[in-house]
Amino acid sequence: MKNNFYKKFVIIVSILCCNVLPVKAQIKNASFEKDVITGERQITEKIKGWTISNGNVELITSNVFSAVDGNQVLDLNGNQPGRIAQTVKGLRKTTDYTLKFEYADQKGRQPDDQTLLATANVIINGITVATLQNLSPAPNYIGGIGFGFKSTAKGTATIEFVSTTKGDMGLVIDNLRIEEGPPMNPPVNNHLVNGGFEMKVISDSGNPHLYGDQLPGWLIMRENIDLIAIDRFGSPSGKWVIDLGGHGPGGIAQTITDLSPGVKYHLSALYSRHQYWDQEDPLTGEIFIDDELVLSLNRDKLAKAPRWERISHDFMAPSNGEITLSLFSTAFKVGGGILYDDIKIEKASDIVVPKKIPVLIIDGFSNHNWELNTEYLQKILETTGKFKVSVSTCPNQKENESEWENWSPDFDSYPVVIQTCNNIFKEDSLQWPNHVKQAFEKYVTEGGGVYMYHGATNAFKGWPAYNKMLALGWRNKDFGEAVTINGKEELEIIPKGEGENTGHGERTDALVTRIVGHPIHTGMPKSWKAADVEIYRYGRGTTENLDVLSYAKDPKTELNFPMEWTVKFGKGKVYCSTYGHLWKDQEWPPNMRCAAFQQSMTRALQWLSGNVVDNYVDPDFPTSESTVLRSPILD
Numbered sequence: 001m002k003n004n005f006y007k008k009f010v011i012i013v014s015i016l017c018c019n020v021l022p023v024k025a026q027i028k029n030a031s032f033e034k035d036v037i038t039g040e041r042q043i044t045e046k047i048k049g050w051t052i053s054n055g056n057v058e059l060i061t062s063n064v065f066s067a068v069d070g071n072q073v074l075d076l077n078g079n080q081p082g083r084i085a086q087t088v089k090g091l092r093k094t095t096d097y098t099l100k101f102e103y104a105d106q107k108g109r110q111p112d113d114q115t116l117l118a119t120a121n122v123i124i125n126g127i128t129v130a131t132l133q134n135l136s137p138a139p140n141y142i143g144g145i146g147f148g149f150k151s152t153a154k155g156t157a158t159i160e161f162v163s164t165t166k167g168d169m170g171l172v173i174d175n176l177r178i179e180e181g182p183p184m185n186p187p188v189n190n191h192l193v194n195g196g197f198e199m200k201v202i203s204d205s206g207n208p209h210l211y212g213d214q215l216p217g218w219l220i221m222r223e224n225i226d227l228i229a230i231d232r233f234g235s236p237s238g239k240w241v242i243d244l245g246g247h248g249p250g251g252i253a254q255t256i257t258d259l260s261p262g263v264k265y266h267l268s269a270l271y272s273r274h275q276y277w278d279q280e281d282p283l284t285g286e287i288f289i290d291d292e293l294v295l296s297l298n299r300d301k302l303a304k305a306p307r308w309e310r311i312s313h314d315f316m317a318p319s320n321g322e323i324t325l326s327l328f329s330t331a332f333k334v335g336g337g338i339l340y341d342d343i344k345i346e347k348a349s350d351i352v353v354p355k356k357i358p359v360l361i362i363d364g365f366s367n368h369n370w371e372l373n374t375e376y377l378q379k380i381l382e383t384t385g386k387f388k389v390s391v392s393t394c395p396n397q398k399e400n401e402s403e404w405e406n407w408s409p410d411f412d413s414y415p416v417v418i419q420t421c422n423n424i425f426k427e428d429s430l431q432w433p434n435h436v437k438q439a440f441e442k443y444v445t446e447g448g449g450v451y452m453y454h455g456a457t458n459a460f461k462g463w464p465a466y467n468k469m470l471a472l473g474w475r476n477k478d479f480g481e482a483v484t485i486n487g488k489e490e491l492e493i494i495p496k497g498e499g500e501n502t503g504h505g506e507r508t509d510a511l512v513t514r515i516v517g518h519p520i521h522t523g524m525p526k527s528w529k530a531a532d533v534e535i536y537r538y539g540r541g542t543t544e545n546l547d548v549l550s551y552a553k554d555p556k557t558e559l560n561f562p563m564e565w566t567v568k569f570g571k572g573k574v575y576c577s578t579y580g581h582l583w584k585d586q587e588w589p590p591n592m593r594c595a596a597f598q599q600s601m602t603r604a605l606q607w608l609s610g611n612v613v614d615n616y617v618d619p620d621f622p623t624s625e626s627t628v629l630r631s632p633i634l635d
Contacts, residue, residue, distance in 0.1 A: 025090040027159070030176040031069040032059060040064050043078035054083035055163070060172065065138045068102045069175040073138070075106070076120055076163035077170030085160040088178065091151040098183045099124065099159060100146035101176040104138035105247070109169035111135075115333040116279060117248055118171045123160040124149040131164075134223055135335045136209065136247035138172050142224050144211045145183040184212075186219040186253040186324055193217030193254060195269075195343035197227060198238040209246045221326065223248040228339070236270050236308050236523050236616040237342035243274055244285060244329035245337025251328035256345065259317035264348040267325070268312040270341045270616050273299035277336035285338035288326040289315055297338050305339055306523045308616035314348060342615075356388040357609050360414040364394030365430045366422040366455050373420060373582040376592050377453070379633040384602055390414070394421060394432060405433055411443035415609035422455035424474060427462060441465045445570030449608025451601070452576040457539070469574045471546040471567045472539035474502040482538040485551040485560040489515050493543065504534040507581065509627050510552040512563050512596065518549050519613045520564075520575075520603045524621065530563075531594035531627040536578050537561050545569070564600065575604045588632035595620045595628040 028049030029035075035048055040063045045056045056078030062071045076082050091097065105118040115133075122130040129147040136142055151157050157178070163170040187193075194217030201208055201215065211224040224246035229239050244250045259265065273283050278301050287295040294313045303309075317323070325345070329337035359381060363374045374391055381387040392410075395403035411417060417440075423430035432440070444450055450469065458474035460466040467473060472483060482494040482502075513527040530552075537554045539561065545568040551560040567574040579597040582589060591597060599618050606613045622628040 025088050025157075025178055027088055027176045027178060028086060031067070031174055032072050032074045033070040035059060035072075037061065037072070041075075045078075047074070047084065050084045050086050052082060052084050055080040057082040057084060065106075067139075067174050068141055073172045073174040075170055075172045076161055077165055077168055079168045081163035081165060081170060083160065083162045085158060087156055087158045089156050091155040091157060091178075092180070093151060093153055093155045095151050095155075095180065096148060096182045097151060097157065098146040098148050098179045098181060099129070099176070100143065100179060101173050102141035102143050103132055103134070103171050103173045104141045105135045105171060106169045107137045109165075110167055112166045116335065117333065118169075119164045120171045121160075121162045121164060122147055123162060125152060125158055130222075132171055132223075132248075133332060134171070134248035136224065140209070140247075141174070142211050142247070144220065144222070144224075145213075146179070148182045184219060186221075186255050186326075187213075187217065188255045188257060189217060190256075190258040192256055192325070192343065192345045195345075196237045196341060197240045197242045201227065203227075211246075211250075215242075215252060218252040218254050221251040221253050221328070223250040225250040225252060226336075236306075241272075241305070241339050241341045243337055243339050244327060245274065245277070245283070245331050245335060247335045249329040249332050249337065251326060253324055253326040255322060255324045257322045259321040259323065260347070261317055261319045261321045263317050264314055265317055266312060266314055266346050266348045266351055267294070267344070268310055268346075269343040270308045270310050271297055271299070272305040272308045272339045272619075273301075273303055274336035274339060275304045277331070277334040280331050280333040283334075283337050284330045286328050286330055287313070288328070289313075289323050290318075299338060303619045306525055306617040307619040307621050308341070308523065309619045310616065354386070354611075357386060357416065357605065357611055358414045359387045359389045359416055359418060359605060359609075360409065360411065361389060361391045361418045361420060362394070362409060363391065363420045364396070365426075366420060367424060367426075367458075368422065368455055369582045369584045369586065370420060370422075372587070373580075376582065376588070376633075377418065377420075377580075380592075380598055380601070381605070383633055386602065387605065394436075397431070398429065407433060407436065408439070409436065411439055411448060414448075415611075416449040416451065416605050417443070418451045418453050418605075419456045419459075420453045422459045424455070424458040424461075427460075431460075437463060437466075444469060444572035444574065447571040449572060449605075449610070450574045451604055451608060452574060454578060454580040457536070457576050457578070465569075468542055468544060469567055469569045470541055470576060471543055472541045472562060472565065472576070474536065475540035476501045477538065477540065480540040481543045482540055483543060483546070483548065483562060485515075485548060485562070491546075491548060494538070496540075500538045502536060502538050502540055504536050504578075505554065505556055507532045507534050507591065508555070509533075510535055510563070511624060512550050512552050513560075514550045515548060518547070518566070520549060520600065520607050522613065522615055523617045525617075525624065527624040528596050528622045529624060529627040530579065530591075530596045530622070531629055532581070532590035533563070533594075533597075534578050534581060535561060535563070564604075573608050575608055577601075577604070590627070590629055593629040593632065594622075595630055596622050598630060 199216035226243035
């Protein structure tokens with residue numbers, strides 16, 4: 001009986017011992033509450049539970065800024081950089097763990113010459129597991145996924161924090177804890193999720209800073225990142241763009257499954273540079289597929305948002321049909337970085353190359369150099385790869401009346417027409433045949449698009465339908481109304497007969513300002529310098545169905561007059577602009593090489609033709625400070 005009881009006791013104890021988990025390891029004084037201090041701050045060389053091996057540290061109470069846990073935090077700098085350490089016992093032997101804590105910078109810290117960021121190293125068992133680099137001011141703490149380590153064969157871990165920030169203010173830390181298991185892995189999705197960063201986040205801010213798993217579809221791998229919804233950044237795809245330099249060099253990742261093994265895929269993204277943080281130039285970033293660096297990004301101060309560029313990389317899906325896509329900021333000195341938007345992964349075989357938009361240029365007469373002008377327009381447009389340009393030239397009526405009478409442009413074969421003819425001062429001798437005028441009216445009325453190029457706004461004063469297409473043209477003051485734009489960007493009508501005849505001063509580098517809201521200007525800055533343009537003052541016309549897109553100040557009158565405008569005519573759309581000017585003695589003048597003119601023309605033609613308008617701004621699009629001239633397009 002006694003032996004049976006003993007056997008049962010041994011069996012029960014053995015079962016219990018085999019299932020008892022080890023005591024949960026605790027970091028001593030993990031929130032730095034054990035040392036009571038007098039006052040709001042106290043520099044010290046002793047902290048309960050910790051060893052200070054270099055320099056000193058500072059305890060700070062919640063009277064200065066709130067703590068994460070309790071009433072105190074630890075500044076890793078006292079009056080100099082400090083180093084603290086603690087050995088944690090009672091862990092499972094050679095087991096994966098994660099160290100988590102919250103950290104932040106401090107307002108008022110003076111940055112050194114090398115970096116704006118506060119920095120520190122996290123060392124566990126002699127291995128540096130993290131370098132913290134951030135300037136998020138307390139109490140805006142950063143948490144995140146933590147830092148992985150393996151316990152020793154004795155079930156211990158020696159944790160060290162080493163400040164590498166100069167001066168008497170460093171990173172503050174709080175709420176240290178150890179969790180069993182490695183850090184969280186990136187989310188697994190069967191396709192790329194939230195590549196445009198439009199999925200809702202829990203934030204009331206128009207500029208939320210996120211860490212950990214706060215970005216849907218992605219895991220924030222280090223520091224924090226920054227969602228930006230600001231018009232001046234020119235969000236090219238939806239409302240939001242992402243800055244991987246939130247308050248330091250951040251990174252994001254997700255795992256994508258269900259790729260077809262051995263099949264070629266195309267990774268692409270739009271990228272740009274933060275508008276600020278000029279202290280580091282260039283700003284840089286890296287994109288990885290699994291552990292392979294596939295794209296290195298570099299943007300200097302001249303290529304800031306909203307100047308976007310698309311990058312791409314082709315890859316073969318691995319045998320398991322799974323990849324991990326990671327993007328990291330490598331701007332290690334400032335709190336901003338490369339901006340991203342519209343990330344895509346597509347089968348290369350599924351990508352459809354957009355068809356070139358057919359464009360018809362109508363030329364034949366002008367007081368400008370119309371032959372060379374047509375040649376330049378054709379080169380500019382076809383170099384983009386987006387247009388196929390044809391030309392129909394009005395014959396000279398005096399030299400060959402039969403050809404002139406039989407001239408019949410095929411408007412209906414083109415979704416958009418560029419009209420360049422200008423008969424100003426020669427209205428009796430330079431005209432289109434009546435049947436061409438009628439066909440043109442029918443084309444626009446039924447939905448065709450027309451780009452009235454520069455001097456085309458001077459033409460055909462005696463053609464009523466054409467005047468309605470222009471809404472504003474080069475006319476005398478008794479012809480019709482004029483328009484100015486006031487300080488509130490409201491149109492003010494100048495009645496017929498008042499003001500001056502239409503005119504312009506010397507060509508100049510003008511500050512063009514857009515009125516927000518039109519697809520042609522999506523993502524463009526509010527203002528930019530256009531090279532060597534003419535500002536038409538007191539353009540006259542019906543002003544019917546008029547939508548002014550941009551304006552510039554006339555130096556003579558100091559009034560704002562339209563630079564670009566659109567007009568509805570029946571079912572059709574008309575775009576008018578004073579961009580572009582080619583005089584008889586010029587070759588590739590600045591106004592033809594102007595980056596603002598060239599991209600505005602591209603977008604206007606896309607819009608007029610009913611196609612999707614580019615949703616990004618060219619990297620060389622000018623700023624409000626200076627013009628940008630592109631190289632002449634030579635044969």
